[in-house]
Amino acid sequence: MLRTLIRDALASEAPVADLTVCGWIRTRRDAKDVIFLEINDGSCLTNLQCVVDPDSPVREKLGGDGTGASLCVKGDLVASPGKGQRWELHAKTLRILGHADPETYPLQKKRHSDEFLRSIAHLRVRTNKYSSVFRVRARAAAAVHAFFRRNGFFWVHTPILTGSDCEGAGEMFRVTTLSPGEKDLSKDFFGHQCNLTVSGQLEAEALAMGLGRVYTFGPTFRAENSNTPRHAAEFVMIEPELAFCELPDLMDFAEDFVRSCVDEVLSTCPEELALFDRWVEPGLIDSLKTVAGENFARITYREAISILQKSGKNFEYPVSYGIDLQTEHERYLSEEHFKKPTMVTDYPRNIKAFYMRANDDGDTVAAMDLLVPRIGELIGGSQREERYDLLRDRILAMGQEASSYDWYLDLRRFGSVPHSGFGMGFERFIMMLTGVSNIRDVIPFPRTPGSLEF
């Protein structure tokens, strides 16, 4: 079944004889002297119009099949006399591969709600919107890898199964081979408790201490009962870790990273972005161009508090130095005050994770969050505490056993270096790129509390 991708057929510079195309019928229009089939094979957003002569044997092969059926068509690619497309395929032979009963095939030639399509996640990739989302997802992943590769990074694979129950990033899923009711963890597969990872950061730090620049790009699991359009139980996180890097360099790097990837998707997915701009999020392309073209706003936590206090806004959560920024505060900063991606740095130590590097003021840590309009927190990162004594003290202050962090502390005992890194939720990045407002709609088969379909 040697076939031409519709993407390539549509890009043709000249007519082509005897082209074979395979795909799914999106719509069928019958006329007296001609039948039009719009065929999509997923290679691009645009359908290929296929013309069938009702008096030909091809017509008999087509039968009554319409929307949803899969087929192979061989024919001549010729300039289309009709409006709306440059090329069309005049079918000479046709073979239906799989029927789709129109009475029961759920996808119609009309717009469906996201909620309904989510209930048929195995079929929604056959729609314009969702095929576009997943094409953009793949292109964005490629852009991420390309950026890191250009900048001397190595992709590392950190464990998905972990014996640590304190990676410091939320509730974990337990993994066990024990029978229900069996409590003796020494009889479990690993001889002790096992969880799904909530972050590859600690291991990435270790790898950065030899490879210099590394990044993770893989699955992450959070057992938090979060029911919001921005959280999933299983998602993909990107965590670069840079040796010999302090916070200001990390900020420059993070900004360069986001802007480069946005820019690359703008140039590789114009059709898809145009569809999102038209149907999903008006103004999307302009806002992405702004992200790619303008510097991000940068403020310290202290400045953020000051801006919020002077805003005249009546926030539900009162603003004072020392509080953690709430969603309403983050939205005000990035959506109303700066109206663009905003980096907030140097948070009070006691609202941030133990591994963040203490600043000289004795009060704040070298942390950095990137707040993006519509998305919220896209990136959270920091310079890591590389000083053994200070890190151990923080672990003890949390009430943790230092022995649980032996290997992590070792990184500070042997050739410790200043280093920094951040985590970016890949799906949140896709939401930003596509304008899709629910994380469940940028993951092919999303896992959320109470939902494990497909």
Next chain:
RNA sequence: UCCCCAAUAGCUCAAUCGGCAGAGCGGGUGACUGUUAAUCACUAGGUUGGCGGUUCAAGUCCGUCUUGGGGAGCCA
């Protein structure tokens, strides 16, 4: 986990004060047409999310459960 809202035909939604279950789209049949969200006519299609209650009478009111959406928390 908390607060608010919703659930009616395959899909999207109407149904006035508690009083005969409706439309558009999609499907089927036919007509028409180099069409492109095609158009026109006809037609089929319902345990009004589940369970319980109030009432002469419940899609409508009450309780509860389930599912979904929005907001919050947690975070990426």
